[in-house]
Amino acid sequence: MAFPVMLRSLRHRNYRLWAVADFVSITGTWMQNLALNWLILSITGSATSMGLGLVMQTLPTVLLGPWGGVLADRLPTRWVVASGQVVKAVLSVLLAFLALSEPSGVGLLYAISLATGVTTALTAPALGRFGSEVVGPDDLSNGIALGSVLSSAARILGMGLAGAAIPLFGVPAVFFADGASFLAVLVALSFMRKREFFPLPPSAPGERGIVAGFRYVLREPRLLIMFGLAFVLGSLGRNYQVTMAAMSDGPLGAGASGYGVLSVVLAVGTVLGGVFAASRGRLPMRLLLAAATVCALVQTLSGAAPxxxxxxxxxxxxxxxxxxxxxxxxxxxxxxxPGHLRGRVISAQGVVGAASGAVGGPALGALCDTLGARTALMLAGALCLTTTAAAAYGLDRVRRARAAAAERAPAATGAAVPQPVPALTAAET
Incomplete structure (x- = not known):
């Protein structure tokens, strides 16, 4: 069966199963998130208490993410993924029974949130590694882009379903539905064909610990620059829930309805971005810099929107x-x-993402409270733009240094000088 370029990952049967199951599971996860926030808020009447519940789910990624990478590189990824889905399904059912008991406190809710966060931290790198195995290297960028589109759509659907289901059926029913959604992944895993996987090599005997992963990341300047850029833009340029709320409630005077409109517009933008990325044959570093420039520049200008x-x-x-x-x-x-370190490198990316969210939310909130929403957006955007320029300069230096090293090596032995390897050409940077 022929598929358009934008949908080329769907030619892999295992990926089709994974995409459908992941969509169902993410929809259930967002239903649970909304229901849990609502339950905590209804018990405590405190937005701060609700925010603490979110911290319980994200903090473990910062602390335990590297161990999740080790598990992903050492154990069969299907086993790790399946185990994580089972644990999360059980935790969702526990939440449902706890909600049925009409709790007067949030201690147990926090405990289950923390357990969910720990499970995510220990299994998320395996999910990333497993994604490489169901689609293969040639279609990996397309698979990730399509996953972004499905994730955005599932987020919108999950929040909408939860908003309708809570008043009709109650919070416990939403938790039960989330528990059932994890079964979709387990069913998909059972129907996948082993011969159609693209297996990655396991970690080597001498490189099975956390230190090996950190050592690899630290000696790869391109990764360090990319992660540094992602951290700054993720903290100062990506916490839109904070800046959109501050602008809507403050200088724009649009209130809660305006914040809702902006949330929908943001969701539409993420879908469009995913479609664009999926239509690309490959995703070079220069596209990363272009996207970062657009984010930073438009954010700077948005502070002046009347x-x-x-x-x-x-x-x-x-x-x-x-x-x-x-x-x-x-x-x-x-x-x-490299394949045998893939899980640990993915976990490093996850730690960067979690840390940027944890740092950026309070930082942007403080800037909005101190300087005003408009000034905060402009200042944060300018910092992101400066960081993007520094990253572009650093990546260019790395490319030139490696190209020069590649030319010197054969020249020293009298061999013909080859062309630079594809990973270091201008198209890739």
């Missing part, structure tokens, strides 16, 4: 460029790292 319409017009390309940036980072992280 009304909701123009601010929404700025949010749309920011959302699209952000997904292109994320997809490119994920693709380069996987394709440019």
């Amino acid at each position: 009304n909701l319409l123009l601010f929404a017009a700025a949010i749309l390309p920011i959302g699209a460029a952000a997904v292109v940036l994320d997809t490119t980072v994920s693709t380069r992280t996987q394709l440019d790292s």
Whole structure:
């Protein structure tokens, strides 16, 4: 069966099964997130308490992510993925029964949130590595981009279903539905054909620990520059929930309804960005820099938007460029790292993402409270733009140094000088 270029990953049967199952599972996860936030808020009446529940789910990734990478590189990825889905399904059912008991406190809810976060931290690198095995290196960038589109669509659907289901059926029903959604992944795994996988090599006996992963990342300047750029843009340029709320409630005077409109526009932008990334044959470093420039520049300009319409017009390309940036980072992280270290490199990327969110939310909130939403957006955008320029300069220096080293090596032995390897050509940088 022939597939358009944008859908070329779907020619792999295992990927088709994975895409459908992942869509169902992500939809259930967002239903649970909304229901859990609502339950905590209804018990405590405190937005701070609700935010603490979110921290419980994200903090383990920062602390335990490297161990998840070790597990991904040492154990069969299908086993790790399946185990994680089973644990999360059990935790969702526990949440459902806890909600049925009408708790008066949130201690157990926090405990289950923390357990969910630990499970995510230990299995997320395996999920990333498994994605490489169901689609193969030639279609990996397309698979990641299509995954971004499906993830955005599942997020919108999950929040919409939860918003409708909570008043009709109650919070426990939403938790039960989330528990059932994990079964989709288990069923998909059972129907996948082993002969159609693209297996990655396991970690070598002398490179099975966390240190080996850190050592590899630290000696790869391209990875360090890319992760550094992702951290700055993820912290100061990507916490839109904070800046959109501050602008809507403050200078734009649009209130909660305006914030809802901006959230929808952002979601539409992420879908458009995913479609663009999926239509690309490959995702070179120069596309990463272009997307980062768009995010930073438009964010800087958005601070001067006089009304909701123009601010929404700025949010749309920011959302699209952000997904292109994320997809490119994920693709380069996987394709440019050796298979036996893939899980640990993916875990390093996950730690960077989690840390940027944890740092950026409070930082942007403090800037908005101190300097005002407009000034905060402009200042943060300018810092992101400066960081992007520094990253472009650093990547160019790395490319030139490696090209020069490649020319000197054969010249020393009298051999013919080869052309630079594809990974270091201008098209890739």
